Amino acid sequence: MSSTRMELVCPAGTPATLRAAVQAGADAVYCGFRDETNARNFPGLNFSTEEMAEGVRFAHAHGSKVLVAINTFGRVGSVDRWRKAADAAVGCGADAIIAADIAVLDHVASNHKQIRLHLSVQAAAATPEAIGFYAETFGVRRVVLPRVLSIQEVATLNREIRVETEAFVFGGLCVMTEGRCYLSSYATGKSPNLNGVCSPPEMVSYEEDIDGTVARLCGFTIDRYAPGAPVGYPTLCKGRFKAGDKTSYLFEDPVSLNAGSMIAGLKAAGVTALKIEGRQRGKGYVTEVVRAFRKAVDAVEQGSDGIEIDRILAGQSEGGRQTTGAYKKSWR
Amino acid sequence: MTLEATEGRLPPFARQLCPVVAGLPLGPMLTLSLRSLARQRPGLFERLGEHRSVRYFVDPVDLAFAFTIIPDGMRSVVRVVRKEQTATSSVVVRGPLLMLLGLLDGTLDGDALFFNRVISVSGSTEAVLALRNTIEDAELLPADLLGLSGALARAANAGILGGLDAMRRLAASAKPGPSQEKS
Known part of the structure; x- marks a missing residue:
């Protein structure tokens, strides 16, 4: 089992939600700018540059990190918008940039060597070869794993790579390999x-x-x-x-991922960070889910089996139904 | 607070006050409140983007009247209208008053209320989302809407939020059966 303490990475769609996540016990909060450079580009959501800088100050003052998602793919003739977003994230004092597009990764690796690069789930890197490419080429330090791997596959992968892995533990599920859904x-x-x-x-x-x-x-x-x-x-x-x-x-039942009962297993599989999905959700959702996972993660870190959080979180799941997703592949 | 515990409508004593409230110049009062809020927190309305000029029709189903709201900062307008006057609005939001107020003060989650059919929404989904996210980030307190500050604001917040909480508990304990729903 990994000896380092697992990090709890939590969503924030607005400054108020960022503060709620930090106060509920998030080790890190991920968020994006108010444009198409992040994968949750919805009206009224996300951060201006000023709000991001203030959010970083707030998080740092409370011992939390801010990871900025610039994780959509640039288009011919408009990649500069993505580069500027990365520059702005660095200017705001963010702790890491989460990216998938190799143009964005290259820009950050070449111009902002001081900031950590995390590979977004949108890159759909799920093999040692793919992850090795991103690590060697761009200096990626962490990979957010696609939600298609069993816990045994996560453990095998972690033995063969030299970068940290971040695994989703709660929230909406995509049936497709992320980054490939059209x-x-x-x-x-x-x-x-x-x-x-x-x-x-x-x-x-x-x-x-x-x-x-x-x-x-x-x-x-x-x-x-x-x-x-x-x-x-x-x-x-x-x-x-x-x-x-x-x-x-036909494609997927409207159920939510809840791997709360598998935190110890994910730790044993070598996972560094646990990610909660839901940048579109409100303060109530973020507060309740982060608090529950904070307790569960702390319990696992102290050597217990964790707390039973499925019941607590049932009301926050889409359709009120939950699954452990691919972590337990019962269809195999 | 669970959803089930807050599904009720206004307690009967509060509903009896409605004709009295309807006699007040609610539209102008709420217009002034919104403009006062825009003066104090101009950034709040920026989050709405292009949707700040949208006309939202808000229908508290346990009141005899509804509101139209254009949340356009210092040009905001609130009007008291009849319940059938929805034609010129881009968005119609309907729900029990306590639920709608719970969205404003952040006590309740808009997604949960909508997906569980406690409130209903029709019209421009984009404008609804923009409004929902703006309200979510605003963390509004009653004093913000009343333009109060200092000790007066603290007293108003404590009194009004406490009163709303008490009414929600009353509503929950007196949740009407199906036969009473139509009255």
Whole structure:
């Protein structure tokens, strides 16, 4: 088992949420600028440069770090926006930049050698060869692992690489290998990888009729809910469709990852940091989830088996349902 | 606070006050409050971006009237309107008053209220998200909306938040059955 203390990395979509995460016990907070350079480019979300600088000051004053996500992919003719975002993150005093695009990685490695580089999950690096490339070429110090590996695969990977790994432990799940998903773009012309938005809200609509609520994305019906039934945000991967005679979630059930019961296992597998998903979520979610994981991580670090946090966090999961995802691959 | 414990509508005694409240010049008072807030915290409205000129229709379902709000900083306008006057608004938000106030003071999570159908939203999802994220970051207290500061602000915050909390507990303990829902 790794002897170093695992780091708890928590989401922040706004300055208020950053403060909430820090006060709830985050070792590090990840956030992005208010533009398409980060993978959560939604209206009203994210940080101006001034807010980022103030957020870094607040986090540092409370012993926490700030990791800035510049993790979408630049486009021909507009890569400068991504470079400027990296420069701004350094100027704000951030502790690390999380990136996936090799143009951004190269810019940071060449011009800002003092700041740590973390490889975003958007890079989908899940083999020793891929991770080795990023580490040797750009000096990447940590890799955020795609949510497609079993805990045994994580352990094997960690034995074969020389950089830290960060593993998701709670929040929304993507069924695709991250950084390769263009489902949203088929319906809307925009994707999380290029524009920072999966199901852009300007193309989302909810309509009420006598049969309940219809959730649409760019005119396509993604799901239909009975009157009074809980609704969800219409993403194509979690839509309910009819194929043959059967209506079902064709790609992925709307469940959330909760690996709270696997913290000791992830530590034993050599994971350095545990990541909570949810930069779109509010202070209430962040406070509750971070507090629960803070207790659980501290318990594991003190040698106990951890606390039972599944029940505490059930209300914060999408659809109220949870899974340990690929960490326990029961289908194999 | 769990969602279930706060689903109730206004307690009966509070609903009886509604005709009295409706007689007050609520629109002008709330307009002044929003503009006062914009004067104190101009950055707050920047988060709305292009959506600050959107007209939001907010319908507290346990009141006899609704509001339209244009949250445009010093040009903000709040009007008291009839419940059917939704035509000119880009967004319609409906829910029990205590739930809507819980969103303002950050006691409640907007996503949880929406996905569990405690509040309903229709119209521009983009504008709703912008408003939700702006309110989430604002960490508003009653004194901010009333333009108060110092000891007066502390007293107002304690009194109003305490009162809201008491009403939520009352509402939860007197949660109506299905037959009472339509009354």
